[in-house]
């Protein structure tokens with residue numbers, strides 16, 4: 001696919017993919033051993049495996065959100081839009097996909113109020129609307145996971161292949177193998193711990209690139225030199241639709257179109273991805289909102305910092321003899337495959353840069369894949385197996401099915417990525433198109449949990465009408481505007497913009513109009529009773545006293561250990577909150593106001609004045625922009641790296657005491 005010779009040997013590709021995957025699997029065995037021995041959360045309990053016992057604190061939730069939302073595309077497509085539109089690309093990539101995480105904080109608190117014991121958002125659909133609607137939503141949810149999962153592998157494998165020459169199909173199948181292993185071993189909680197390490201590594205490598213490019217590199221080395229090189233690139237290759245063709249302006253028509261696509265598509269890929277619901281379900285009730293607001297804030301820095309560095313470096317260095325495609329420009333396929341970042345890293349830093357990129361990309365792909373794997377496994381276990389095949393399944397059967405489904409979905413992701421590779425679908429195409437396929441279900445899904453007036457008819461017609469409108473608008477626009485339907489025309493800006501907007505907005509309009517004509521008046525008590533039909537049937541996420549006694553005989557820790565006492569206390573506190581959903585009403589308003597204000601500031605107040613005034617960044621303004629990007633990445637590192645340790649410091653102190661001093 002790519003004419004540029006790989007800079008690294010094939011062994012580096014296999015080493016990273018197999019070696020790091022193997023390392024994390026071994027780490028997971030260790031974590032699982034200590035979790036089962038020193039805490040009450042047993043990975044053998046299906047509640048713990050799939051919901052982390054609904055006990056995770058906000059720092060780790062924020063980190064998990066960042067990790068799930070950091071795709072290959074977050075690094076690659078953000079650099080592509082930096083390459084295509086200049087400084088506006090990274091801003092819109094980040095701003096256009098952060099607000100959905102902020103908005104999800106509202107759904108997170110609503111889950112705790114209206115369906116606190118659910119495992120998946122689809123269980124809420126089933127209980128509220130019945131089987132037909134449930135099956136439609138399951139199809140949308142699985143389509144979302146398949147599109148996202150295969151897109152992760154498509155982007156990751158393209159760059160691994162470009163950098164190392166590793167066989168692309170080997171990469172596609174080997175990347176999920178290690179992830180499947182560690183997710184099967186550890187379940188959701190242990191996945192959070194791997195998310196933690198992966199996210200920190202990604203952020204440290206982003207800082208490594210940023211410091212190199214903006215402080216020491218011989219080709220750039222300072223913001224002011226980057227500004228000069230971008231000015232020069234604007235003269236050589238002016239950007240159509242940007243003020244004066246400049247790479248240094250937010251007045252970019254292409255950038256703005258991308259922003260709208262990103263907003264619509266991101267709503268689908270957050271609201272319909274069980275991975276984000278799973279993190280809300282795993283949160284402690286009082287802190288779910290914090291987890292999502294902090295997670296959104298922290299995630300912004302990943303594409304913003306990375307693409308403002310490597311994407312812009314690729315623009316600045318395209319006409320440098322060290323650039324891999326020199327003296328040519330990148331081909332459209334290379335750009336669309338997300339190779340701007342790879343070429344930028346290679347030009348700036350040679351082999352060390354390529355290795356750093358390979359590692360950060362692998363971390364991003366594996367941590368978001370782990371989220372997809374356990375999300376789909378929950379859907380297939382609870383929404384298909386338990387709902388339609390074996391309603392009285394025992395916990396050990398549920399765990400077994402969860403394990404099998406993780407492996408099944410790992411294979412499905414790889415098969416779809418293989419298909420995209422074989423038929424010539426690139427990361428950029430898939431990224432722009434996937435939102436229009438799933439967008440119709442965004443608002444019907446959100447309203448299922450938040451709006452008691454949405455009727456069953458409105459939910460169904462909203463989803464299917466949105467899907468039809470999205471597909472029609474997309475294909476008609478491509479045919480009318482370009483005169484033919486090809487991969488190139490269907491992946492272009494205007495058709496994908498039309499499709500994404502039509503999908504999401506039609507779903508919204510149909511759901512609202514139909515619900516107003518004939519509204520439902522749903523009683524949330526019905527969804528609050530999911531999985532808690534009688535007190536004795538309440539599934540315990542913790543080990544029972546008997547289970548614990550059995551484990552204690554086999555060497556597990558006794559129940560009176562401080563770690564275990566604290567876990568019991570937290571569980572009791574959370575149960576009280578869940579029994580009184582009104583106690584979360586303050587959190588709901590906080591989430592609503594914060595997400596609205598932050599979204600407005602991020603996507604309107606900051607960029608629009610610069611867009612409408614056609615402002616081109618001066619050297620000083622660019623310097624300020626870069627300083628902010630550094631500051632933001634550091635803040636994100638604090639949120640994801642330090643906060644989870646601070647909020648669990650008591651646990652770690654007790655755990656080490658129990659492990660090394662045999663404290664009782």
Ligand SMILES: NC(N)=O
Nearest residue numbers: 069071073074097
């Ligand atoms: N997760 C995204 N949209 O990068």
